[in-house]
Amino acid sequence: MADFVLAEPAPDKIKVLPHEQYVTSDHLTPLNAADDPLDQFRSWFKETVASKKVAEPEAMTLATVAAPGIPSARIVLLKQVDARGFVFFTNYTSRKSRELEENPHAALAFYWREIHRSVRVVGRVEKLNKEENEEYFHSRPIGSQLGAWASRQSAVIGEGVLDERLKRVQEKFGENVPAPDFWGGWRVVPDEVEFWSGKPSRLHDRVRYLREGSPDAAPSWKIDRLSP
Structure with a gap:
């Protein structure tokens, strides 16, 4: 693995040169992926924790979009994966919560650099109920x-x-x-989940799940391999 290389061709420019090859031992395909993306995520997350190589595997980028269409992103911590989706907690008066109220959709991204894997999620959001909020708060x-x-x-x-x-x-x-009434959890209910596994020469494994049918019905998933 080559060292990270940073070049400065001019005082006002930084250029990052190629610096490493991604290598994962597994080969992810629609044929060996779990039928449900939440099951696949749980499997990968447990493996990530067990590897003891990733300092904070629950850290994820949360992207929201305000009503005028302006995006914003920040790092938050995953606190739960349940049968419906991915849960995090925050103040309901925060910018992220205000934007989720205006546009109830979000994207998540996990990047586990040390093991050359990442997961991308796009979905609808919903608030947790009072009992769920109080249980976690305490x-x-x-x-x-x-x-x-x-x-x-x-x-x-x-x-x-x-x-x-x-x-x-x-x-x-x-x-x-x-527990304050102005604080609680959001759940991202996925409509799209992509699993990325790094490979040499940037020929990565990419497996995408797309929800089919009504968003209120039991999920059915179309699983595809994407070109790197």
Whole structure:
């Protein structure tokens, strides 16, 4: 594997030169992929965790689109994969939540560089119910519970204001912190999932699942191999 090479041909330009070949031992095809993309994801995720090579395998890029059509992306943490989709938690007044309210669709991307795999997801979003939110909220460290009350996520804030808010909520709740109504989970229900496995000469394995039929019916999936 070659070293990463960074060239600077001019003061205002950075150029990244070819630096490595991707190599995975497996060969993913529609013939050996799971029938359901959530099953395939669970299999890959467990393998990623077991490898102990990826520091934070739950980190994923979340892309949203505001009503005027302007996209934005940020890193969030996957907290659950259930029978319907991929779950993360956030403040419901944050920019990401406001954009999901305006346009209830999202994209996710996982990149596990150390094992040369990635997963891409596109789908509809839905909020978790109150019971699901409370169950996860009370599993968090007490500091994170208090922080959810103290932070008005994505809002402009002055120096020292957050510390003062945190002090007030600590005094108010102590160790018995209720789940805020303005905080909770979103579930991305996939309509498209692509699994990417790196191969030499950029001839990667790409397997894509597309949902067929009504979005409210039990999912049926069309599985294709894509050209790299």
